Amino acid sequence: MSDPKVPVLSVRDLAVAFHTGSGEFDAVKSISFDLHRGETLAILGESGSGKSVSSSAIMGILDSPPGFIRGGTAYLDGENLFEMSQTARRNLMGDKIAMIFQDTLAHLNPVYSIGWQISECFKVHRGFSTKEAWGRAVDLLEKVQMPNAATRAHDYPHQFSGGQRQRIMIAMALALEPEILIADEPTTALDVTVQAQILNLLIALRNESNMGLILITHDLGVAAEIADRLIVMNQGEIVEQGLVHEVFAKPKHPYTQRLMNAIPGRGPYRDLVVSDEIAKPILEVRDLTKHYAVSSGLFSNSTNSIVKACDGVSFDLHKGETLGIVGESGSGKTTVANMLLKLVEPNSGTATLDGEDIFSVTKDRLLLLRRRFQAVFQDPFASLNPTMNVFDIISEPWRIHKDVMAKDRYRQRVLELLDAVGMVADHIDRYPHEFSGGQRQRIAIARALALQPEIIICDEAVSALDVSIQAQIIKLLGELRDEFGLSYLFIAHDLPVVRELSDRVIVMKAGNIVEQGTVQQIFEAPKNPYTIDLLAANPIPDPAQMMARRTARGIGI
């Protein structure tokens, strides 16, 4: 083994640019850093910070064209990656330096078995026979704790869950015991409990093999929990770097400070006093149930089974209240939203809005009731029609509910709504593609407000946004609630966000409510074991709490 003081990877003045329609765009502007063996280096940044581009360039998988390395060096074991021949470079890739990605379903080849995909590493770099390579692939799957590894090696990527697929990617990346593993948002798409398992696995494997781990993330909590050193990137530049507990305890750069301040879920708990006036709930949901029959496959004769997406869910929503619904994927939280929005027909149950059940009223009556509850969805890129401009998008509800607003007042009202969500008059004639994710979500909120609803169902409404944008949208939602007396059904998988905004919280698992209570009860004194697990798995970007958990993981500071 070589000198531990000498970095395994040494990047100097790396600059990456992209050819665009309007000239060259500098995605990474001269960054330098070192990575040592056995070290976890987190590269933290928001979208567009250049964190993924720089790692793609080091890995040699930059989209080129249009991307190109403008300058700089990257020395791996004393050799400059950017100057070696294509063949020499390819021999290093997958062998000395490996990478795992966020979207595992897209990054695994859908038409080959996972055993084949893992064993390919041994065939390409070590010239193993098919049988020998397959044996090693199964060993690796066992190492990443894949149950029934020998059988499951024959399965295809789509037959695994997200967490299992990330284990497969890790097995594949670590097949040849690389010196460097680059993990690009490895847990971003995963549920918190699964995220905790994957992070633990990564740390255990790093400790075992003494490799250098680069963790690219937007999540301050994840960085705080497992990184040794931290690099903060903004707009292609490194704005701050240092030991992780130092940076968290005392961020120096204004950008880092802003980022830290944007972390949700640290303020005082909201405590809504349910006065007599609002004691009667505006929405009463009783025994809401949705079962799906899973039909047998095109080529199989397997018997049908039933998935209980939502199994007798009941709750009340009061005026001015925010009811958070948390749960992991498959918990049924989105099914609840879809049924209330009448996008999915429930098997049974009622949802009573002022004495009328929205599932049994006539069509005409429903149209009137619908004005009173609106929705904001997760993906602001998909939920706005790209062929409509902002004016059309926000005024569309009035074209459907014709008696709400006179046509000549549309423009004035759209301008007022834009103002309410923090947009300017100039934006009114523009199209969705001209806006950032945060701006689009503001437009979606303005659209939801157009009919002056009493209830807004927010389904993961801030999940796709960067942390600083997320903080702005949460603040906006809070202000609008207090100003207009709105009630929110706030569905999210992200606990700190729920804690920030909610008065009461419902915890769902496998179609059932496992616990509900005020936000303080749930976060301070959870009773159900599942809730306790969920809270424990959630990474906390707080220096003090971080220390205790790192010790538990065996990382130290």
Place this chain on the structure above:
Amino acid sequence: MHKYLTKRAIHSFLSLAGLLVLVFFLARLTGDPGNLYLPIDATLEARQEFTKKHGFDDPIYVQFGRYVSDLAQGNLGDSLRKQRPALDVVMEAIPVTLSLAAVAMLVALFGSIIVGSLAAYRPGGVFDRISSISSLAGASAPDFWVAITAILIFSVTLQWLPTSGMGGPLSWIMPIAILIIRPFGLLVQVVRGSMLTVLSSAYVKTARAKGVKESAVIFIHALRNAMLPVITVAGDQAAGIANGAVIVETIFGWPGVGKLMIDSIIQRDFAVVQTSILVTAIVILSINIVVDITYAILDPRIRHK
């Protein structure tokens, strides 16, 4: 698999039944066969005897009922023109068309996979431009004109290839070449487009990050994924050719089913028209089933759905 094939067979049977009804009545709109098969000065008695003999004097629904009941017993009727079972006539022509179609499709498919993949590897490169322009030209050229021009050049002027007829290997060259021009041009474009998408996919990135050689990236990781849309189009094109390479068979005088269909329609040989359409329809439905099965073999996601 079993369940799927049963379902597919039922669907196929229903569409065949619909097709047969349509063809039976449409064929009879072409006119009275007696006008074609009897001398122009045939007596009224002779005409009546002809119609009676072939049952054309019955009301059309009675004729249809008889056709259906004969069909149920496996009797497809006799050819008016050739005075023997229509099925025999059709079964002689089918192998000619099928072998023509099979050779043409294999050449077009393999050629287009290689050309399309190489074109997609460097989009906008010299190879891509040449292949795009020539495949576009091929796909837009009227095949009857190309066929006649080819005969003029290669058979009449240069005297390298026979003008027509089915015989030795040389006689296959021109018909196959003309037959594949259009499918080849189309398939090159489909392969190219599909390959471009797949080559920019995330799993290709993963393969590169693993240090897989470029040739293996293209022909192992990317190609199998890129083949899915190609197979759909190829199946469609194969069906088109099997449906009677009418123009090519007519120009080159090949005794295939396309030529047979045209001849029988012109001659109001109803039984042969019906039988050849029935048989080609079965061929086309089989091609579709083969396409579906190939899909399932290539893509495990379809197998498990």
